[in-house]
Amino acid sequence: MGFFSKIKKIWKTEEESPTAAVPSPEEAEAPAAAPEPEGPAPTDRVVTPEQQVPEPIAATAEKPAQPEPEAAPVVSIAPTAPFEAAASEADAEPGQPVIEPEPTPATPPAQPAAPEAAAPATKPAAAMPAASAVSGENAPWRDALVIELRQAEPKLSAWLDILLAGVTEPGPGLWDRLRFLFASLQAPADEADAFVAKFADWLALMEYDEVELFRSELQYRLALALDLEDEEDERNRLFLKLSEGLAKTKDQIVKRIDGLLGSHTVIDEAFWEELEEILIMADVGYEPAAKLMDNLREKVRKRGTTDPAVFKDILREELAEIFRPQKTIKAINPPEVVMMIGVNGVGKTTTIAKLAHRDIMRGKKVLIAAGDTFRAAAIEQLKIWADRVGASFYTKGENADPAAVAFEAMDKALTEGFDVLYLDTAGRLHTKTNLMEELRKIRRVVAKKHTGAPHRSVLVLDATTGQNALSQTKLFNEAAGVDEIILTKLDGTAKGGVVVGIALSFGVPITYVGLGEKMEDLRPFVGQDFAQALLGVE
Template sequence: MDNQPLVLIVVAVLAALAVYFLFFRKKELPPAGKAEERAERPKPPVPEKAAPKPKAAEAEEGAAPEIIPAKPSRPLAEPTPAPGAARVPSEPRAAVEPAAPPPPVVSKKDVAGLRKGLAATRGGFMARLKAIFTGKKEIDPAILEQMEEVMLTSDVGVKTTQAILERLREGMAKNELSDADAVWAALRAEATRILSIGGPRPAKEKPLVVLMVGVNGVGKTTTIGKLATKWSADGKKVVLAAGDTFRAAAVQQLEVWGKRVGAEVVKGKEGADPGAVAFEATKKANEAGADVLLVDTAGRLHTKVNLMEEIKKVKRTIAKAMDGAPHETLLVLDATTGQNALTQAALFKEALELNGLILTKLDGTAKGGVVLGVCDELKVPVRYIGLGERAEDLREFVAADFVEALFGKDDGEAEAA
C-alpha cells in the first residue's frame, strides 16, 4: 500500500498528457490528408514582369492610352490600327540622306523631232559609221582608219577628226575600249564634249540688239523672221531693221514677216547706207520700249575685204546709237556647204566678235558632221539649227539632245535590241 500514492501520481500525469494532445495539439496540426494535398500542389510561378494590358482593357479600367509619335519617312499617314488592337511602337528609322538631284531629262518629243529633221545625216554619216561596228564583238585598232574615212567625207574636218580618233586610240591602248559598244559610247562622249561649248548668254538689255551676218543665200532673212515669230510668241515686242539695202526682195520679205508677227520694220531707200538704217532702227527700238531688235544685213562673200569692212562699220554705228550694242552678233551658216561653211566662219570670226552660230538647212544634208568641226575649231557655240521651212523648225540648240538624236537608237532599233 506504500506505493499507492506514487501510482496515482503517474496515472494523473499520463491523463494530463492525454488531455493536452487530444484537445490542444489537435487544433494546431493540420489533418494528414490536407497536409499531403498541399505538399503535392505546385506553387504558381512568380512573373518577372507584368505583361502589358491590351488597349481595350486599359480603356475599360480608365487608364490613359499610350500615344506613340509617328516617324514617317515620307509625308504619308501611317495606317490606323484596327479597334481593340494593341499599338506596337515602330522601330526608329535611320535618317535618310537627301538624294542627289536627277540628271536633266531629255524630252522624247524634242529628240523625236530632231531625229526626223536629221534623217538625212542619220541615213548618211551615222549609218556609215554604224556599219563599221555591225557584227564586230572585238575591236581592231585598224577600225579607226575606216572611221577616219567616214568622218572626213562627212565634213567633220581634218583637225576635229584627228582629235577624236586620237582619244579613241588612247582608250584602246589602255584596254578601256574593247568592244563595239564601248567605242560607240566613247564617240558619243567626244561629240557631246565638243558641242557643249559654253559662252556668254545674251545680255539682259532692253532692247536686246542682235546683228545677223553671213554670206549670200544662207537664209539670214528667213532666220530673222523665224526668230521674230518665236520671240513674239513669248510676248516680246520685236523690231526689225532692213539693213540689206542692196536687195529689194530682202526688204519685202522682211516686211511680210513683220506683218505676220506684228513687228515694226525700219527700212531706208534702196541703196541707202546700211549703217544709217541700223542706227535709226536702234533709236526707234529704244524709244518704243522694244524687247528685241533684229538687224538684217546684206550677204557678203567672206573673201571680199571691202564688204567685211562695211559690216564692221555697221557694228560701230549701232554702238553709237546705244552703248554696248549690238549685244549679239550671230553668224548664219548653210550646213549643206560642208567645209566651206567652216572657212566662212573662220574669216567672219577674224573680222567680227561672234557670239554664236546658226546652222540652217541641216535637214537637207547628209553631212551634219560639219557641226562638230565648226564648234571644235572655232570654239563658238551653236545657238540655233534649222530643220525645215516652218518657223517652229528653227530649234534652239541643246548639245545633249542633238547627240542623242544623231547617235541614239530609234524606237525600232531599241525594241530589236
C-alpha cells in the first residue's frame, strides 16, 4: 500500500505544477460535434509502422475553419524522450492488450516531433483539453506507474483503477493519464489525442465534473477504442448488468421453475404441464414454448431419467443450443448500410445513436439519415443524437419521401467516403401496408446505388411488449426482411422470456440487447451469458 500511496503523492505534486497551456474542459466551450483532429499532413508526422492506423478516430465532422496556430510551440515542450516512446519497438500483437512500455526510452533525438504533439495542430484551442503539453514527460511517476500497471491484472478495469487513483475530476491530470495508457498499450499518440479531445468535449457537454459520474462511460469508450471489449472484466460487467436487468424475468421463470422442481419428485405429465404454463406466463410465447417443451422432453428421455434434480442442467443445455451464435460473413463492401426498422417507440433512434457511438469509438466515419420524416420532432431528436455522438447527419426535412432521403444519403455516403450509413425509418403501424411498402422501396433504392445494400436490415424490438415482439418480428420479416434483431429495454422487464421465443421461432440472430438508456447500455448479445444470467450460475 505504501508504494501505491507514494505514486498517488507523485501524481499530486505533478498536478500542482503549473500547466499553463492546458485549458480545463470547462473552459473548452465544446461544440456538440467537435471537429476531430485530422492529423497534419504526413510530412509533419513521425509515424512508426505500429503507429499507423488506417483511419483516424471519428474523422466525421467538418474541419475547423481556422487551424489553431498555438499548437506549434507545444511540440517543443517535449524536447526529449516523450512518454510515447514507451510504445516500444517490441512486436505489437494486435488484439492482445499488454502493457509493454520501455521505461528507459531508446528513442533517437529526432523523436520530439512526435505525432502525439503534432496531432492537435488542426484542433481549435477550445477543444484541446490537454494538448500534449504535459509537464514532466520524464517524471519518475511514469516509471512508477508503468510498474504498477505491469503488475496489475491485465484488465482494463484494473488498469483504470490505477490510472484514476487520486483523480476525482476531469482535467490535465486525467488527460495525461489517459494518454499514458494509450502509449503503454502501444496505441498511436494521435489516437490518444483524438480520444482525449472527444471525451473532454463530451464531458463538457454532459456537464460531468466528477470521475464517478463518467467512469463507466470512460471504461466503455476505452474498451472500444483499444479493442479490449472481449476482455473478461468487460464480459463480467455485462453479465452483471444482464443479471440485474433480467432480475424480474428471473423471478418469473427461475423462481417458478425452482418451485416446480421442489414440488415434484418425478418428471411426469403434471410436471410438463406446469412447466408449459410457466413458460407461457414468462412470455416465451405459445408456439415457441411448445417447441421448447418438445426439445426438453426429448433430452430428458435420452438422459433416461425422471429425476427433477437434473432438469436445470438440461434446460441450461437447451438454452445454450438455442442461443448458439451463427457464423455469418461480416465482410462488406463499404459503406456499410444499416437500415433500422421497427414500430414507433421501440428505441430505433436511440439504438442508432448507440450503434453509431460504438462505431465512432472504433474510428469509423458514420452518417445517419433521417428517414422518419413523419414528425419534425423525430428528425430533431435524431439530429441531437448525431451531434452528441459525433456522427454526420442527413435530412431532407419533414414529410420528405423516406426513399429519397435514403437515396441521397446513400449518394453522400459513397462520395464522401463514409464507413457506415444508418437509415432511420418510421414505424407507424396504423398505416401498416404503406409502411411495409415504404421499407421495401428504401431497400430498392439503396440497392440500386450500392450493390449489397442494405447490408443489414435490423429490426428493433421492445422487450417490455412481450408477445407483441413476436408478432412484430413475423410481420417485418415477411414484409421487409430482417437480418438481425436488437432487443431493447430488457432492463427491468419481467418479459425477457420473449428472447427465448424469438430465438426459437425465427432464424434471425439477436445481435444486441438494450439494458438502459445510456450509450453504454447497448451490448452485444451473448447467448451463453443470457442463459446463465437467466438460470443463475451453479
